[in-house]
Amino acid sequence: QVQLVESGGGLVQPGGSLRLSCAASGFTFSRYGMSWYRQAPGKERELVAHISSSGSTNYADSVKGRFTISRDNAKNSVYLRMNTLKPEDTAVYYCYAPRYISWGQGTQVTVSS
Numbered sequence: 001q002v003q004l005v006e007s008g009g010g011l012v013q014p015g016g017s018l019r020l021s022c023a024a025s026g027f028t029f030s031r032y033g034m035s036w037y038r039q040a041p042g043k044e045r046e047l048v049a050h051i052s053s054s055g056s057t058n059y060a061d062s063v064k065g066r067f068t069i070s071r072d073n074a075k076n077s078v079y080l081r082m083n084t085l086k087p088e089d090t091a092v093y094y095c096y097a098p099r100y101i102s103w104g105q106g107t108q109v110t111v112s113s
Helices: none
Strands: 003-007 010-012 018-025 034-039 046-051 057-059 067-072 077-082 091-097 107-111
Touching: 003 091, 018 034, 018 091, 018 107, 034 067, 034 077, 046 067, 046 077, 057 067
Parallel strands: 010 107
Antiparallel strands: 003 018, 018 077, 034 046, 034 091, 046 057, 067 077, 091 107
């Protein structure tokens, strides 16, 4: 059974940083790409970043240069480092395993002064 558990969200001031974590279980993590999505109130869920099994990455234009996705296969975990946060980054952030079409429960990120 695939499980994805996010953590690390919270309230941060504009310009601040957060690091989200996603612990995966139930599949051979190192073999598959992983993604982070987000959904703001009243908006559709959107792809934020993806990392392949080999470590190549891609990002939404809105977060390029500010966010970094990484993975630790020894810990079955994927991370999202978010710097220079803006109010428009406020959303629920979800970890996603495309191979299994499986979502985490989400973690709230609020950027506000």
